[in-house]
Structure formats: structure tokens, C-alpha cells
Amino acid sequence: MSKVIGWALLIAVTALVTTVLQALAVPAALLLGPLLAAIGVAAIRPGLAMPHWTVTVGQAAVGCVIAGAMADGIGPGVAARWPLFAGIAASTILLSGGIGYTLARMRVVPGTVAVWGSMPGGAAAMVLMAEADGADARLVAVMVYTRVLVVTMSATALAALLRADPTSAARVVPAAIVLPTLAVAVAGAALAMVIRWPAGTLIVTMGLGLAVEAMGLGRLAVPMPATVAAFALIGWRIGLSFTRDARGAALRMLPRVALASIALVALCGGIALILHAVFGIDPLTAWLATSPGGLESVAIIATSLPVDAPFIMAAQTARFAAVMLIGPAIATFLARRARQRTAAATR
Template sequence: MPSLRTAIRWTALLAASAVLAIVLGLARFPAALLLGPMLVAIAFGVRGAELTLPRPLFLAAQAVIGCLVAHAVTPEITRTIVDDGALMFAAVLVTVLAGAIVGIVLTRLQVLPGATAAWGSAPGGAAAMVAMAEAYGSDPRLVAFMQYVRVAAVVLTASVVARCLVDVSGAPATAVAEPTQVLSVLATLGIAALGVGLATALRVPAAALVGPMLLGAALHAAGIASVSVPGPLLDAAYAGIGWYVGLRFTRETLHATLHALPGILVATVAIIVLCGGWAWGLTVLLPIDFLTAFLATSPGGLDSVAIIAVGSKADVSFVLGVQTLRLFTVLLTGPILARWIARAAPGPDA
């Protein structure tokens, strides 16, 4: 029976994810509950498990992470943007230009068609880039593959960097800074729902994440509401995002894009290295540590980077400020860059 097979596969996925998350946790890797499920899901997806996390659950997980970030956000983020706005915007431009350069190279070498290379290498929200690429006539499979390979690589790289640079021998960091009282948790869930609704109505990019994050941060910082995320809910959100990303790596997608895989991997490494170099430069220009600069310039998902930043004692204000600016910049400039890169060489979707 298909339903029985699906239930068995989900049970195996849950069990394997739990085991790997525990192992990574014992090894003191930040965001082990994100990294473990993601790696297991990649293996399941490539082996043809045919499992998908329903999108509403993924959006709910993003909303929880938005509340996690909201709890960590303080008025310092605003002051950080005001004080270091020029350098933060420069960091955003470097990341966007790195993606554009990689897209041009992939197009020149005819590894991928121009517009597809542009959307795939754009350092923005992966789901948003795939949706926009499809709307603009590019191959969504190649774009999704490029985007999620990069997200996975960034999460792995950022986790390793955090593990090497940060002493996490103490108690693991969580979003809960005060007792998770029932009323506080209910208020947080209400903020999450209202934030998603408002952001969706206003057509805000990454509404499920950004809406609760901005609304929760404003209410929490003003003392109007207490944002509190219970541990089990946070763990489920971590795992949900990991599964959603990992299960996108299906065998069919892999076969359809196998000829472009070497170029995609080189492009992914190139973007990470370019952004890492700029991160080092930021440590010279600003009084911030390398981990904070690396996470701020990482061309990965905002939700994944936020999880690692909160869990690794980085400067969350600076990281989220740069990442949020980059997300909006990429979404605004994406169509322009796609057309520009598409002209670099003739291609099927140029």
C-alpha cells in the first residue's frame, strides 16, 4: 500500500534524522537539528524516497524561525544599520556581484543558459528565486538544483566555520530566554500568524519568515508582547527546514542536471570563497569577528543562517541586518540581472 510505504519512509527519515542530529550535537555543531535532518533528507531524496514536506508546514517552520529571530533582535539592529549602513550595503553588493559574475561565467562556458544561470546563482531566497525564474521563462529544475546545492553547501560551510571558531562547550543556545509560559507561547503563535498574514497581503518577499520576524521584533523590543518559542516547537522548525531543503534533491532532478553538476559545484564554491574573502575584509574595516562577517556575507538562506548565527554566539544584529538587506536587493534586481546575464551568450532561454 502506498500510504504504508510512505509512513515507513517517513518513520525511517525521522529516526535517521534524530540519530544524526544527536551525533552532530555531541560533536558540538551549531544547528545540529537543522544540519542532521537536511543531510539525511538529501540521501533519501537522491535515492528516490519520493517524500515531500507539505509547503504549509515549511511556511510554518519559517514563521517559527522568524519568531526565534524576533526574540534575538533588539534595537541594536536599527542602530547597526544606521551606524554601518554604507559597509553593510557594500557587503550586500559584493555578494550580489559575486553571484552575477558566476552567472556570467557559467553562461560564457555554456554550462547553463543565460537566464537560468542568473536565477540559479542569485544569492537570494531559494524558493523565491525558483518561483521568479519560472515566471520569467527559465528552467525551474536547474534553478532549484543550483539554489539548493548552494544552500546546502552554505549551511555545511557555515556550520564547520562556526564549529571551528566558536567555543560551544557550554549549554546549547536556544531561542528561549525566559520560561515558556502558556500565554507567552500563545501570543507568539498569534504574532506568527498575524505577521505571515500581513506580510503576504503586502507582498513582502519571504513573507512567512520576514513577517513574524519584523512584527515580533517590534512588539518584543517595545515590551508590548513577549516572544517565547518552546524547545520542541523550535526543534520541529529546525528539522522541517532541513527536510524541505534536503528532499528537493530528487533522483530525477539530479539526472536532469547531471551534465551541469561540475559547473554548478564550481560556481557554488566560487561564490562562497568570494564572499568569504569579503568577510575577511569586513573584519579589517569593522570591529566584528570573522564568524559574524562570514555569516553576514554567506549567500545562503536567511532562515538557515539565522539559526546558525543565534546558535553560535555571532553578532545576530549585524548578520540579520546584512542578510535582510541582501534578500530585498536580490529580489528587486533579479529580473534586471537575469536579462543582463542572458545577453552574455546565446542560450535556449536567453
């Protein structure tokens, strides 16, 4: 009976927090709401835990969401401008890696947590990839979602400064799209169980989704109720794992992590200024294209403002693909270097 009350409380608090965040126009509300609610409920009712199958379901759904978002940025213009997108990806990854390395050297957070938490990409995807790489997903989530908030607030402020009026982009998912999306999610989850890759369900499902889109076999779109449920599963799983010790560590590192997030966003803003000055890209489009915030959040922001959404999604897609491919190697290398330099300095 106690657990039933706990789950009911979690659902109610999640609905309340998510509604408040959405009312405040926070793009990552569907991820942040369940995560924050779970942290709060775990503090007053410890003992709730998510079954392992929720990881598979959440990853499969997020993989389909990301595949659909990435497909929107893939078109004929991407191939012609690939050097520009590659440059944006490389520069933002280098800046992010530098911030992560600095945090690791200063011992603000453990090495792999610092690097993964600083990596640009989809918020949920980065947390899942970090967990698969052996990093503490709870602390990575603190870093990632702090940065998402900074990016969201800065984009909102810039849009107001440039007087960019929000646009309406409500999207209804046709029933004909639901079945192909469900098939990709199920096939991706099944194949990932055979391959046994780290965060395999996410990667395989995303790859299958992109292949389906590229071959013209269908469009992918996850219905809003399924998206809400999937993000809730991921947020709850991370939030409920915040023990008292983990919550204390998160609070202690939050001020410095927030400063690091602001610094990273400002540095990426410098790249946006170069894009505007050299290539004539409008400031808001350049800002969102170089933004280190989550792919999902940037996609939502891009659809609600008068910007070049295909350019933004192409740039974000190129960087996200690069992080998915080389992220684990970068995290391992930088974390090892930070440990070596720290050990040498203390001798």
C-alpha cells in the same frame, strides 16, 4: 500501509542524520539533516509528498526564528555605523551576484537558480524566496547548503587557527515568550494569506516579529522542539521533491558549485581582511560578518565563539534585509543578462 512505513523510515533516518551532523558540530544540522534524509528516502521509497499547509507552518516558524535573531543585532550602535554595514551588504551582494552570473553564463545551472543559489542570506529563507520567484528550489537548495557547509568548515578552521575557544550559549525559552511568538506566527500566516505575496508568510511574519520587538511588546523566541519541527518540514518538502532526474542534475553540478562556493567565501574573506586592517575589527568577527553563509548558521556560530555577536548580526541583518527587498529584481536582471549574452555568443 506503505506510506506509513515510508513516513516512519523518513523520521528515523532524519533523526539519525541530524544527530550525526550535530555530533560533527555542523550548525545547519537542523536544516541539512531532514533535507538529506528526505533525498535518501525519496530514492528508495518514491511517492511521499508534503501537504501544502506545511509550507505555511514552516515559513511562519522560520520568520519568527529570523526575527528573533535579527532583533539581537539591532541596537543604538547600528545607526552610528550604518555606512559600514551598508558597505558590507553591498559588497557581498555584488560578489554573490557576480558568482551567480558567471555560473549562469557558463550554463552550470539555470539563470535564476544560479543567482538565487549564490545569494547570501538565511539558508531556508533563500530557498523559500527562490521557489516563490519561480526558481527550482531543489537545485537552489544544493547550492545554498553547499555554501553553508563551506562557510561552516572555514569558520571552524579559522577559529582553530586563531585558537578561539568555543563558548557555551545554551538558551532556555521562557514560557512567557512562547505565547507572543505563537501570536506573531499565526497573525503573520493569516495576513500573508490575504496579501498573497511570494513567500509572504516568511516576510510578513518576520516583519511583525521585528515590529513587536522594536515596540517593546515582547521578545520572540521559538522553542527548540518547534524549531526542529519547522526546519524538518522545510527540509522534507525540498528533499522529497528530488526526483531521479533532479538528483542526477544536482550530482552533475555539485563539483563546480562547490568550487564556486569556495571562491565566494574566499572573496568575502578578502572583505573581512579589509575590515580587520582598516577598522581594527578582530579577524573572526570580520569573517563571520562578511560570511555569505545562512543567517541562521552564522547566528549559531557567533553564539558559540568569543566574537562580537551584535556586530555580526547587525551586518548579517542589513544584508539579509537588502536581499529580501531587491533579491527578486537582481535575480531576474542577472538571469536575463546571462541569457542574452549566451544567445549572442552562440550566434
